Amino acid sequence: MDTIMIQLRESIAVKRPIQEAFAYIADFRNTREWDATAYAGEKLTPGPVRVGTEFDIDCKLPIGSVRIRYTVTRLEPNTLIELTGKCGLFEVVDLIALDEEAGTTRIEYQADFSFSSALKPMASAAKTGMERMGRKAVAGLEQALNDDFPAPAASSGTATADKLLFPGLAMFSRAGYTRGRKRWNPISAWLGDKHIVITGANAGLGLASAHRLAEMGARLTLVIRKQALAETLKQEIVDASGNSNVHIEIADLSLMSDVDALVSRLSDRGEAIDVLINNAGALFNPRQLTDEGLEQSFALLLLSPYRLTLGLKPLLAKAEQGRVINVVSGGMYSQALEVESLIMPAQGYSGSVAYARAKRALMVITEEWAQAWEDDGIVVNAMHPGWADTPGVESALPGFHRITRRILRSPEEGADTIVWLAAATEAGEASGQLFLDREPRTPYLVPSKREAAEQRDQLRTFLAEFDIGAHCETAA
Structure with missing residues (x-):
């Protein structure tokens, strides 16, 4: 024909x-x-x-x-x-x-x-x-x-929605992701010379981020808790991406001894870290203590990324532009910073509240580091993934998952802003901000949750002087 x-x-x-x-x-x-x-x-x-x-x-x-x-x-x-x-x-x-x-x-x-x-x-x-x-x-x-795009800024529609509680919350769904991507710029930045460390990389957002960043050519150090998963995880990413530059580190990040040992191993390697993605997390119900006697939500969600990031700061400073990405949660909008309540007692304990309080504190630390480390050339931002359909959400919040599953984002959609913050050239022009769908967002949908300067000072002092022995509990 x-x-x-x-x-x-x-x-x-x-x-x-x-x-x-x-x-x-x-x-x-x-x-x-x-x-x-x-x-x-x-x-x-x-x-x-x-x-x-x-x-x-x-x-x-x-x-x-x-x-x-x-x-x-x-x-x-x-x-x-x-x-x-x-x-x-x-x-x-x-x-x-x-x-x-x-x-x-x-x-x-x-x-x-x-x-x-x-x-x-x-x-x-x-x-x-x-x-x-x-x-x-x-x-x-x-x-x-x-690749000459302007520094990230919120659209007028997003800024307006963030002033109103329910429109802001509605953007956490898949519809918010679909809306946002219509305005996104390409990411053509070269990652072949970048070293990226991702915690909690064996599932959910961490795994989705690892896959995409491996496809983009980055050298990856993936931190997971179980040795039994290491070889399978590495082979999965290598086979899918064709990128063999994948290194696995084993650490239970709820244990400060494991965090310190991880810092020591990475420091001994001496390789500059271009991006640190603090993603590891879990929601614990009922209340649990670590083997070191710390309340587990506080240990894993706040003290761990705090201690890990400070320990790796010299390696971040060695990079041309070190970046730290702290993964927080929309749940933090429900909580104000209360330093005295970061370690929740057994009476009245709620896993979701403990989670949200820790993420609120991590957001505050993000802003503090961004300001303090500007002269070191280190960019520090936080992101939240919206409502993403991850194994952690399904197991920890089954009721929420059942009600919202039709509007949840995929793990890849939830992880998109992590990848963008790690890779995009223009993302390096912002620091100390919270991002959702590649746009800076207010950390406070509810104005009454904004903390005073004295509370920020109290948080800095509490974490800087934190002594595990002074705050541990016994199982009894």
Whole structure:
């Protein structure tokens, strides 16, 4: 059968090393970041991008919405990638060639669409629109690779919603994520020279973050509690991403002796830490004590990240720009900072309240560190993932999970802001802030929960002088 051809040809030049540009383009899921017609993308083949790797890209084209199955048919590292795409309406061959000269990478983009003769009227009518689409897409790629986006700021709609309790809470759902992503900038930053430490990396947000950051080329140190999971976890991430730079550290972060030992091991390695992601956490009901006699919520959720981050500060300062990301929770909005209540007694104990109080305190510490460490070149921010469907939420809050499961975010959606804070160039221009869906948010949806300066001073003193022996309890 005769075919009708539409050819697109575009050329751009960007100030990026060729290996960085190639790495970003070769992961064709990133099309959704720079091509306005692409609204979803999925990599179907595990491992590194190679000949035979498949992607599904959902696009809105002048001829209608289509899902295109792309297959990599040629691959010459840092030089050329060719993909063949097929859908019910056409076939397309995308050829992207790269060449570097004097620090500039030139990219030649070519797309050849083939329509059957039966679709000739549709193809002819769509030609002008598709040519315009091609120019716009390549201009989007140029913008993505130039990576010159403004410092993060809340949109007017978000700022208004945060002044009102219920609209602000509504953004915690999947709808908030969907709303937010419409305004997001691409993340083309190169992570191949970055070392990222993630605690609580074996499930939920930590695992989702580890997968995505491994795909982006980072060297990962993943901190988990159980040795039995180590080899399986490492192999899972290596197989999925093709990135073998994955190191596992075993530590029960509710035990300060394990935290201190972890700091010692990482310090002995001497490798600068570009990003520390304090993600490990759990909600404990009923009240429990650690083997060191500490109330477990306080130990794991507050004292542990405090002690770990302070211990690793020299390694963060060694990086070009160290970043700390503290994962907090929307539950903190319900609690004010009460230092004397951070270690909840057995009488009246509530796991969710203990969790929220610890996260409130961690948010305050985030702001304090950001100010104190500015001269050290360390950026410190907090994020909360919204309502995400993680194993921890399902097991610790079964009632909440049952009621909200239809509007919960996936772990990948909940972890998106962690990845953005770790990777995006512009995220390094903000410090001491709370982020949700890549936007700075108020730490106080309820004004009455704002603490006084004296309470901040009290928290600093309490944690700085914390002596485990003075605060431990006995099981009896």
